[in-house]
Amino acid sequence: MTTNYETREHDVLVIGAGGAGLRASLEALAQGASVGVICKSLLGKAHTVMAEGGIAAAMAHVDSADNWKTHFRDTMRGGKLLNNWRMAQLHAQESPERVRELEQWGALFDRTEKGDILQRAFGGHTFKRLCHVGDRTGLEMIRTLQDRGVQQGIDVYMECTVTRLLTDGGRVTGAFAYWREAGRFIVFKAKAIVIATGGIGKAWRITSNSWEYTGDGMALAYEAGAELMDMEFVQFHPTGMVWPPGVQGILVTEAVRGEGGILRNKAGERFMEKYDPKRMELSTRDVVARSIYTEVKEGRGTEHGGAYLDISHKAAEYVKKKLPSMYHQFKELADVDITKGPMEVGPTCHYMMGGIRVEAETAQSTISGLFAAGEAAAGLHGSNRLGGNSLSDLLVFGRRAGLAAAEYAKRASASSFDNSQIDQAEKELLAPFSNSGTESPYAVQRDLQEVMQNLVGIYRTKEDLEKALVELGKLKVRTAKASVEGSRLFNPGWHLSYDLKAMLIVSEAVTLSALARTESRGAHSRIDYPNVDPVWEKKHNIIVRESGAMKRRESPLEAMPEDLQQILAEDRS
Amino acid sequence: MKEATLLVFRGDSNGGQTIAYRVPVAPGMVVLDALHHIQGHLAPDLAVRWNCKAGKCGSCSAEVNGRPRLTCKTRMDDLPQDQPITVLPMKSFPRIKDLVTDVSWNYRVNRKIPPFEPRKGVEWKISQLDVDRVQEFRKCIECFLCQDVCHVLREHDKQEQFAGPRFFVRIAGLEMHPLDGRHRAALLKDQLGLGLCNITKCCTEVCPEEIRITDNAIIPLKERVVDEFYDPLTMLFRKVRGQ
Numbered sequence: 001m002t003t004n005y006e007t008r009e010h011d012v013l014v015i016g017a018g019g020a021g022l023r024a025s026l027e028a029l030a031q032g033a034s035v036g037v038i039c040k041s042l043l044g045k046a047h048t049v050m051a052e053g054g055i056a057a058a059m060a061h062v063d064s065a066d067n068w069k070t071h072f073r074d075t076m077r078g079g080k081l082l083n084n085w086r087m088a089q090l091h092a093q094e095s096p097e098r099v100r101e102l103e104q105w106g107a108l109f110d111r112t113e114k115g116d117i118l119q120r121a122f123g124g125h126t127f128k129r130l131c132h133v134g135d136r137t138g139l140e141m142i143r144t145l146q147d148r149g150v151q152q153g154i155d156v157y158m159e160c161t162v163t164r165l166l167t168d169g170g171r172v173t174g175a176f177a178y179w180r181e182a183g184r185f186i187v188f189k190a191k192a193i194v195i196a197t198g199g200i201g202k203a204w205r206i207t208s209n210s211w212e213y214t215g216d217g218m219a220l221a222y223e224a225g226a227e228l229m230d231m232e233f234v235q236f237h238p239t240g241m242v243w244p245p246g247v248q249g250i251l252v253t254e255a256v257r258g259e260g261g262i263l264r265n266k267a268g269e270r271f272m273e274k275y276d277p278k279r280m281e282l283s284t285r286d287v288v289a290r291s292i293y294t295e296v297k298e299g300r301g302t303e304h305g306g307a308y309l310d311i312s313h314k315a316a317e318y319v320k321k322k323l324p325s326m327y328h329q330f331k332e333l334a335d336v337d338i339t340k341g342p343m344e345v346g347p348t349c350h351y352m353m354g355g356i357r358v359e360a361e362t363a364q365s366t367i368s369g370l371f372a373a374g375e376a377a378a379g380l381h382g383s384n385r386l387g388g389n390s391l392s393d394l395l396v397f398g399r400r401a402g403l404a405a406a407e408y409a410k411r412a413s414a415s416s417f418d419n420s421q422i423d424q425a426e427k428e429l430l431a432p433f434s435n436s437g438t439e440s441p442y443a444v445q446r447d448l449q450e451v452m453q454n455l456v457g458i459y460r461t462k463e464d465l466e467k468a469l470v471e472l473g474k475l476k477v478r479t480a481k482a483s484v485e486g487s488r489l490f491n492p493g494w495h496l497s498y499d500l501k502a503m504l505i506v507s508e509a510v511t512l513s514a515l516a517r518t519e520s521r522g523a524h525s526r527i528d529y530p531n532v533d534p535v536w537e538k539k540h541n542i543i544v545r546e547s548g549a550m551k552r553r554e555s556p557l558e559a560m561p562e563d564l565q566q567i568l569a570e571d572r573s
Numbered sequence: 574m575k576e577a578t579l580l581v582f583r584g585d586s587n588g589g590q591t592i593a594y595r596v597p598v599a600p601g602m603v604v605l606d607a608l609h610h611i612q613g614h615l616a617p618d619l620a621v622r623w624n625c626k627a628g629k630c631g632s633c634s635a636e637v638n639g640r641p642r643l644t645c646k647t648r649m650d651d652l653p654q655d656q657p658i659t660v661l662p663m664k665s666f667p668r669i670k671d672l673v674t675d676v677s678w679n680y681r682v683n684r685k686i687p688p689f690e691p692r693k694g695v696e697w698k699i700s701q702l703d704v705d706r707v708q709e710f711r712k713c714i715e716c717f718l719c720q721d722v723c724h725v726l727r728e729h730d731k732q733e734q735f736a737g738p739r740f741f742v743r744i745a746g747l748e749m750h751p752l753d754g755r756h757r758a759a760l761l762k763d764q765l766g767l768g769l770c771n772i773t774k775c776c777t778e779v780c781p782e783e784i785r786i787t788d789n790a791i792i793p794l795k796e797r798v799v800d801e802f803y804d805p806l807t808m809l810f811r812k813v814r815g816q
Contacts, residue, residue: 042622043680044715045630103697106689106750108704108711115698133704136712139629143711150680151688158677181669210624244601250627324712329627332646334601442613486618489585490670493617 005185005422010036010155011409012402013175013190015162015217018046019138019391020374021196022145023098023398024405025154028194031406036188037149038157038177040212044146047198047210047375048394051138052253052325054120054130055395056388057095061116063127068092069567070126075389076568078124078284079353079382080522081537082230085560086360087380091389091396098395099131107144109133121258124284124386135253135323141391160186162216163498164425165193165224165370166417172224172369173415176425180495183488185429187422191409194363194401195221195356195372200234200510203503204349204457205449208240208251214499215506217376221356222505226365228543229378229555230354231506232513232524235385236458238288240348242306247333249348252309252326254387256343257281259322261311263292264342265300271307286384286523289347293458296346306346312339347458351390353381353523354513357542362404363397369408373401383522432497435483441496444478448503451475456511461527465515472508479504505550512552513541574598577649578657579607581619585670592616593657598649604660605633605644608672620671628781631716635672636661641718641779663721676717682736685764689747692754703751710746710790712782713739719776719786725769735766738776738786745790748797758801761794768798 012028014021017039025037039046058071071092076083099117103109109131110118119128133140150156159180166174166187175188197217201209222228239252257263263281265271275291276283283291292307302308311319316339320327323338330336330343356365356372358379363371374394381389432441455468479501484494519533520526542553560568575598580591594615596607605623612619624630626645633644638652638659652658666674719738725731744757744765761767776786784790801807 041624041632042676045624045632047625049714050625050627050629104691106747106753108699108707108750111699111701111704115700118701133708133711136629136708139714140711147683147688150684156680158680181675210626210630212624245599246602246606247627325629332628332648333603440613440617442617446613484617490620490673491618492612492620496617 016196019048019394020398024402027402028406033406053255054132055391066127078386083382084379095392189415191412192405199352205453206249207349216502219502219505229357231509233353235351236347237350239345243304308342310342363401631714
């Protein structure tokens with residue numbers, strides 16, 4: 001068929017323009033590569049812009065005893081030891097330099113009295129470690145990166161969506177995409193591709209994620225033959241808004257608790273005393289989310305089915321200064337003045353610990369020419385991510401992915417691929433226009449969100465997960481039949497019919513992995529297997545496509561070197 | 574359940590018209606919720622930009638009942654209940670489809686602005702006071718509502734000569750960065766048309782981040798331009814020295 005399409009060529013093509021994608025682009029450019037970066041939305045609107053609390057880096061400006069070893073230990077313990085230890089080490093060692101570099105590019109953080117970067121407390125971090133600027137840290141970071149990228153000469157393809165990776169003999173060599181504005185096609189030739197597309201939260205009904213977070217990068221990699229890892233570990237952030245209905249799921253930053261916020265149930269009890277008396281509100285996210293969920297389930301929830309989060313004991317001016325966007329968010333959307341009374345909060349699907357399996361040093365996936373960084377990649381966070389470790393992840397591994405992709409591109413031969421892949425990609429993307437019938441992609445998405453919310457949520461059972469797999473099968477059939485109205489011009493219904501395929505792939509991967517892991521660890525809680533199983537501490541779930549079907553395998557964890565084991569065994573000293 | 578009528582612009586660069594949609598109204602609902610309801614149930618091809626739905630990304634700008642606003646922060650119960658709610662695309666930008674406009678001009682303007690460059694040998698110590706002052710400008714979410722409402726762009730179409738309030742805010746953030754060593758006054762005067770702003774403060778009124786654009790960004794920048802190029806003493810000094 002081959003309708004018209006334009007062709008662009010880059011040494012390194014980065015898919016996704018959040019923190020990881022932009023940092024990767026900057027690094028690849030610094031290595032002399034020609035770089036293109038593709039984003040589904042406008043530049044600067046990626047999820048990084050919504051990150052609130054801060055960026056974790058052991059700079060020791062506030063607590064002088066902090067160092068990379070403690071950060072490493074906190075990260076590993078938070079992830080219940082399932083983390084890739086080498087990634088956790090690199091992350092802890094390199095984060096401070098990445099923050100300083102950001103500041104040299106023009107970012108500004110809140111300061112200590114001495115004029116250094118101020119750091120705040122966060123769940124699971126032994127020391128005050130989060131560099132921040134009020135509760136708008138992500139905005140500061142993405143603006144800094146995007147402005148630098150534009151100045152340095154990155155080609156940005158805005159409102160452009162990749163629907164298929166093009167391959168040549170097992171190596172990724174290009175991408176097929178479409179422009180949202182006119183619905184026209186574009187083919188990218190690239191020597192190396194970095195996936196930095198973020199998470200999968202939009203498959204759940206209650207989520208802090210925007211429309212973009214549909215797991216499409218993971219699905220692209222999976223379809224091209226790359227392995228996905230640890231897909232059962234989906235983080236439910238303990239504090240999302242619960243009222244009014246339209247704002248359900250919108251994030252309430254952990255910085256509220258970092259600044260001294262207290263959680264209470266309907267009866268006014270500070271319930272974290274029961275669940276984690278040592279760390280209380282600043283326990284890890286998996287624990288706090290389960291605690292709130294349990295309080296509500298056992299009848300001690302608030303009027304709208306959440307818990308109270310109260311910061312009003314702090315001075316009003318302090319709250320407005322340290323949590324300005326929270327103040328406005330509640331005032332404008334929920335008629336609540338958080339300087340005077342408590343917020344109502346409950347768990348919301350927030351972050352994907354699992355993703356594309358990568359090599360620690362280079363962020364290369366299991367297939368040639370394909371790299372991944374940020375939320376789309378697996379490994380650093382193990383079974384549970386600590387707050388603040390995401391922004392630092394983006395910078396540390398975004399940079400490493402960009403570096404390795406540029407080096408790979410220097411050695412790689414020119415991009416080539418069989419054009420029949422393009423024909424196939426076109427056909428698939430246009431199919432919903434020729435489908436007759438009345439199946440709406442929006443209706444399928446609503447049903448998918450119910451399935452994942454109700455059957456693959458915070459607490460899981462064998463029965464629920466098996467039922468979810470059956471339901472996902474039915475939704476696949478419905479997705480294939482979904483039809484769209486209107487033209488190819490900026491058509492969100494059409495776009496969703498593609499996104500649904502990606503959401504279904506990652507949802508199936510999550511469910512299959514969750515069913516297999518017969519234990520509770522980090523963010524994965526099985527009611528029928530409530531304890532940690534030492535056998536499962538030694539292996540990852542791997543998802544891979546074989547002969548057109550999704551297959552699950554297990555892969556042993558790599559043994560940790562002696563020196564890191566010692567660090568892990570040490571207590572705070 | 575209560576219902577409301579929305580009159581939403583449907584069309585593209587060739588023209589179009591408003592279409593009426595009835596939507597159920599839930600407590601606390603915002604206009605973006607209503608648009609999503611229309612997409613999900615009545616018109617799946619309705620083009621709307623949005624991302625965070627929490628006032629942090631600045632994607633969902635439109636003109637609601639004639640006023641430029643973020644639809645995610647515009648509560649239905651704050652609008653008159655007894656009449657239809659009109660939702661139109663931003664007028665100052667070319668239409669693409671429905672509520673989506675072509676804002677690419679903004680990204681081209683941004684490229685003209687020299688980035689942050691630290692002064693040579695500067696010590697990296699910054700006081701919180703300096704951070705607070707600059708943060709007002711750095712909290713801009715690029716919703717472009719200030720660009721939409723500014724009459725220099727909206728009525729006079731000076732896109733080629735005038736950068737618009739958004740980019741004066743950006744430059745104020747750079748110029749007032751405590752460690753920045755560049756000078757952008759000549760650029761403001763000669764290329765970005767700062768002089769065309771006659772401080773009507775429309776931009777400040779529509780800013781969802783409550784940045785005092787005119788008072789805190791534009792006027793101080795105008796003062797810098799005046800100091801550098803129109804100060805009588807300096808001008809005399811230049812003349813004498815034959816510069």
